[in-house]
Amino acid sequence: MHTPASPIPTTLFSLQGRVALVTGASRGLGLSMACSLASHGATVWLNGRDAAGLTDAVAQAQAAGQAAGGRAQALPFDVTDEAAVTAAVHQVVDTQGRLDILINNVGQRRREPFDALPAQALRELLEANLVSAWHLCREAARPMRAQGFGRIVNVTSIAGPIARAGDAAYTTSKGALEALTRALAAELGPHGINVNAIAPGFFATDANAAMVEDAATAAWLQQRSSLGRWGQPEEIGGAAVFLASRAAGYITGQVIVVDGGYLAHF
């Protein structure tokens, strides 16, 4: 069933006619999700702080979208700048006339024992990983409410439900983002807006480059998880397309774990 304002896709996973904003999309998982959305027909606005760094990412997403009619645009801004968030969402809606999909993907990390981390560093990390998503959801929810349709996906982590020593700030931020996902699912559901999360496990992105090179980490991951290997960035896109598509119409307030069986494995 579709709301009247919602264009009807021709297939279950088609995103043709949809407009998406993906934060932190200049590389890594954000870029992969942007390419996957474009390859299913969406027009995708890719965000990052470094405008120059977005040029190649936009070209990749544009190429990925070619066969399905997907398109890509750059949208440089800092997600911790509240005024910039408001302006960016207005720019998308003014240009496209709508905003259907928001993926809050930016995430920063400070691996330090909790009593060694200054409170100001915790505040800054929460600004980047949690408060920014709050602002983006608030701004995106306005056009989504007016359309009677929206899909919000927050990128959390397996560090939401489980914890490891020396990573308290990141773990706290991702646990809170998971809770925000459920809270907004409840608040925005009556307006036709689904809010879900993707919790990645261990992915071979730039942020993990040193660990990916480390043989001991590879051996540990091999015995610790069901698939026994690092995830490749392109393996995150399927969950993003699914949650954005008609296929996930009755799914909200959920976390899809994409971790090669790390959480399931004992």
Ligand SMILES: NC(=O)c1ccc[n+]([C@@H]2O[C@H](COP(=O)([O-])OP(=O)(O)OC[C@H]3O[C@@H](n4cnc5c(N)ncnc54)[C@H](OP(=O)(O)O)[C@@H]3O)[C@@H](O)[C@H]2O)c1
């Ligand atoms: N990789 C993993 O194994 C893994 C596991 C669990 C969860 N995650 C989560 O998945 C997400 C993506 O991870 P990743 O490994 O792909 O990250 P990444 O390689 O470090 O990429 C981060 C992206 O975010 C952008 N960014 C950072 N701060 C920003 C800000 N304040 N405003 C706007 N853009 C900003 C960066 O571009 P600029 O530098 O140009 O701003 C870049 O495009 C994060 O939320 C992370 O916590 C990742």
